[in-house]
Amino acid sequence: MAERYDCIIIGAGPAGLAAGLYAARDRFKMLLLEKFVPGGQINSTDRIENYPGFERISGYELTEKMQKQTVAFGGAIKTGAEVTALKKLSSSDIEISCDKDKYLARAVILAPGSDYRKLGIPGEDKFRNAGTGVSYCGTCDAPFFKGKSVVAIGGGNTALEETLHLCKFAAKVTLLHRRDEFRATKVLQEEFVAKSKEPNTNLLVKYSTVATAIEGKDRVESVRLKNVKTNNEESYPCDGVFIFVGMIPSTGFLKGFVELTDDGFIKCDFAHLRTNVPGVFVAGDCRVGAAMQLATATGDGANAAMMLKNYFRDSSWWNQPAGGGL
Numbered sequence: 001m002a003e004r005y006d007c008i009i010i011g012a013g014p015a016g017l018a019a020g021l022y023a024a025r026d027r028f029k030m031l032l033l034e035k036f037v038p039g040g041q042i043n044s045t046d047r048i049e050n051y052p053g054f055e056r057i058s059g060y061e062l063t064e065k066m067q068k069q070t071v072a073f074g075g076a077i078k079t080g081a082e083v084t085a086l087k088k089l090s091s092s093d094i095e096i097s098c099d100k101d102k103y104l105a106r107a108v109i110l111a112p113g114s115d116y117r118k119l120g121i122p123g124e125d126k127f128r129n130a131g132t133g134v135s136y137c138g139t140c141d142a143p144f145f146k147g148k149s150v151v152a153i154g155g156g157n158t159a160l161e162e163t164l165h166l167c168k169f170a171a172k173v174t175l176l177h178r179r180d181e182f183r184a185t186k187v188l189q190e191e192f193v194a195k196s197k198e199p200n201t202n203l204l205v206k207y208s209t210v211a212t213a214i215e216g217k218d219r220v221e222s223v224r225l226k227n228v229k230t231n232n233e234e235s236y237p238c239d240g241v242f243i244f245v246g247m248i249p250s251t252g253f254l255k256g257f258v259e260l261t262d263d264g265f266i267k268c269d270f271a272h273l274r275t276n277v278p279g280v281f282v283a284g285d286c287r288v289g290a291a292m293q294l295a296t297a298t299g300d301g302a303n304a305a306m307m308l309k310n311y312f313r314d315s316s317w318w319n320q321p322a323g324g325g326l
């Protein structure tokens with residue numbers, strides 16, 4: 001018979017671990033199911049400088065601290081447990097299926113995160129790390145490229161915002177865009193183009209240009225560029241490459257269970273992180289509108305777990321409007 005929990009949290013990244021800490025401290029019978037090892041995306045970075053309270057910490061060290069804290073308060077974590085399906089059996093029972101096991105829970109917090117969309121070009125995986133020169137997050141890694149020359153890639157809102165952020169640190173920023181006009185909102189495009197036209201600007205834009213390889217010995221030294229109109233190629237020297245071509249949420253297993261956006265993010269109300277399925281909350285990078293940051297993911301986890309009490313106290317709370325905001 002499937003073991004029954006008050007709350008099951010899916011994914012032990014920063015959002016899931018924070019939710020686990022709060023749920024455990026509330027003395028709920030809870031379980032975190034993680035398909036690999038705890039930590040999620042931050043496991044692949046050795047320097048974090050924007051998590052309050054830590055001037056600099058590696059992802060591995062922060063994960064260890066978060067995990068220890070959650071377990072110290074009675075949180076249970078099962079690793080190697082990939083959730084493949086969920087089913088709402090009754091108003092108080094949700095069935096969660098892993099490869100071999102099944103669990104029951106009154107409430108679920110979905111925190112499976114997401115992953116950066118890759119270009120899939122030679123050198124991208126080899127140098128994937130701010131230390132060796134390839135990054136997917138300007139907000140996280142721009143300060144490591146102070147005074148350096150970097151190439152950014154993309155054409156949407158995130159690409160333009162992150163590129164403008166890079167301009168505050170790098171000596172030279174070259175944005176590559178495969179088309180001859182951006183997809184970003186008009187306002188952002190105007191701000192961007194104005195910046196590129198300032199006297200002595202450090203921002204250069206190369207339209208109709210793609211990167212075909214990232215080159216270097218021990219770290220990034222140049223990018224191979226190709227103009228898609230003329231087919232001309234060149235080796236373009238730089239110290240780093242920032243890839244801003246989108247995120248892929250890890251929500252394939254949730255199709256047909258909760259409402260997702262067209263690009264796979266979980267829909268929710270922003271105040272209480274409720275999905276369209278009563279008893280199912282969401283936290284972190286997998287949700288629509290996520291800021292894709294460590295601090296916001298842990299904030300979401302704490303918020304979702306705090307909301308468990310409202311739902312357990314009175315299940316009709318689920319249908320109450322968030323209220324209070326604009």
Ligand SMILES: Cc1cc2nc3c(=O)[nH]c(=O)nc-3n(C[C@H](O)[C@H](O)[C@H](O)COP(=O)(O)OP(=O)(O)OC[C@H]3O[C@@H](n4cnc5c(N)ncnc54)[C@H](O)[C@@H]3O)c2cc1C
Pocket residue numbers: 010011012013014015016033034035036037038039040041042044045047048049050051081082083084111112113114115129137140141250253283284285286292293294295297
């Ligand atoms: C290289 C790198 C550097 C970064 N640097 C910074 C930084 O300096 N500062 C910053 O603020 N942010 C940084 N970020 C972003 C930050 O790591 C993310 O915003 C944050 O990890 C999101 O947390 P999350 O818990 O929502 O998702 P994730 O970290 O993606 O964790 C999700 C977890 O869920 C698990 N999972 C997925 N599907 C299932 C399933 N079906 N069953 C069970 N488990 C599942 C995954 O294995 C994973 O462990 C960085 C990201 C990367 C990749």
